[in-house]
Amino acid sequence: MTKATIQPLESLRLTQYAVPIPCYICETDNTFDSEFCCHCAAPIALAHQVRSQKIQPRMTAVIGASGVGKTVYLGMLMDMLSHQRGPMRVLARGAFSITLQQTTLSALARCEFPQKTPNEPDRWNWVHCQIRKPKQRHPLELMMPDMAGEALLEEVDHPHTYRVVRSFLQKCSGAMLLIDSAKVMEGSRDQDFFAMKLLSYLSELGNTRKDNWSNRPIALIFSKADQCEECVADPEGYARDHAAGLWQYCQERFGCHKFFAAGVAGACVSRESMTEGCMQVPLRIEPHGVIEPFKWLLDEQTAKGK
């Protein structure tokens, strides 16, 4: 009696190995069964998705200093857009795209902030989603990674330390730069300096005049605006008065930029943790101004045909 079994066709497997898969971020070749790019540690699943769908996704960066709220902003943005009854709808592509939303929202529902994003790029959450807008024939594909603030700072201070950061930012068609409004309000100029360093890094990335970041849209978002009501009323004026260096830099170097204010928690207190020291605790979740910068960025990108 014979028993039917499925045997892998070794020749097919060898063929697959023979055809390299270029990483979508840094474009270096990888084997077809790699999970992460061997050079930049970006997930190869992105390349597989792009190859199978034959669509070139648009890339948008969410950048800012460590602890500024990039993970919360991105997770909240994805969740709000996926629940929104409005004209713009977002559908996540791939299970890994939902992980960020899941971890962020689970933590916020428990009145906690999500854990800090690790510095290792292979542990970052990548979001690949499809955006449907009215009067648009083809849905828009978008990629946004949740990059660690410390990794960004390291790359800015020592270029080529994080290859994924550089490759990704070079390919981005726009960026959302988060600035901690609570720290700006306290009078600390660290946020101002870090934002300027990031912008300076971006402005040096473009090789040609066409590719230059000065032509790409940048949304400058004052995060944690619930703790600073002044910046909610007039983000541009707040930047001019409290982050003058950043405001001036944007006026000089970036033709397409706009200031926004966003907040997710209604009120915050702190908590002393045995393991992680002093931590912020949200007392309730009331998102404000989260979608507006993203919509503006998409509109600007569409207008520029990126």
Next chain:
Amino acid sequence: MRKSSLNWVLLVVLLLSLLNLGLGWLMPDVRFTAGGGLGICYVVVRYLVWAGNRRRQKDQRQSTDFARAKPVATVAQRDLADPSDTEGLVEQMMAQGRFPLLLRAQIAETLSRTHFGRALQALEESMGLVPDGEVVLGQIDDALDDGRLDDEEIVAARGRVVRVEPFFVDRYPVTNRQYYEFVADGGYEQMSLWEKTIWPAVLDLVDRTGMPGPRYWREGCFAAGEENHPVVGVSWYEAGAYSRWVGKRLPSDAEWVKVGSWPVTLSATSRSQRKYPWGETMDRKRANLWGSGPEEIVAVDQFAEGVSVGGVYQLIGNVWEWTSGGFHSINHPDSELILPMPMKGIRGGAYDTYFENQATCQFQSGENPLARRHNIGFRCAVGVCDLSLARAPEQEPQQTDAPPDAPAQPDVAAQSDTEPEEVHA
């Protein structure tokens, strides 16, 4: 492309086009004329697009400015009654919604039968009666939260059982119109209504135009069309001062939870308590929360499906409500929170509350008592024991001509703020 660069390009194209047209006219050549014509068309189209964008942006800016600065409502000014005219004073207090003051024992006996009846009727119409009983406060473990909790389990889950005396609670949150009466009556100048500790800050409690009043008002008045919206932008102290002026007080935490969760004691050790005023599961059609409403504050009589058993509306959603108690970290049982200042409790969630589990009867958040947030309002309560609800049939007014001076200047210390008795801690 930057705007200045674009302007230069358009200018150059225009000049070249004109030059081409000129050449085409001087030495008749259709190529020059066509080139010039195309160039001029290009410049005109670019100019029209630019002008259209500019007009659209201007319209958008104007509509935003208009939305920000809504016109102020026109409210008819009330003529103040003559202090010697008892009838007029009583009528004025009834119109101002201060009938609980008229029902205080020392004043009720001086009222005519008609006035007493009208005050009682106003009480029944605008306030719901909540019977006495026990209520569980605090975070209940989901595993135990099957609606039938016995005391040992509750205490193990850090819950508390609090006994509440019978009281009346406002059926609706305090509206802009109701609060306007307080502002127009000089509530911000009557220092006896305010806690002594807050006196230095009262001058700073002004609206957008610097007049005394809630933060988002203008010229001492609310925006047109928002008469029936809950008043927001008021601090805990302003809520307390209004409550005293109107003859009521802020509900305690236990009272607020009791109104919504409407606990029923099944036996000595078992009770059933609702998660939401309408039942155990969230129904977004019944509350104005993020994703279920128009994403702004609505009038207090909307979302009527969310009414509690006792006939109290909008306990969940629309605006958070101040309670008299402090904020305790009951939502974070395994950690001690470091509060920047002693915070006051708010309950019920608002139109922008994102999570359903933060808009339950049990959930408590906290806020700085001086904060005047866009989504925090309040409602008032008054203990049954503080009111005189019945009169002997033969009882007649003792001094019909005596002015009820006590309600006009109620003594803060004399207000009976009956605190619930805690049974288990």
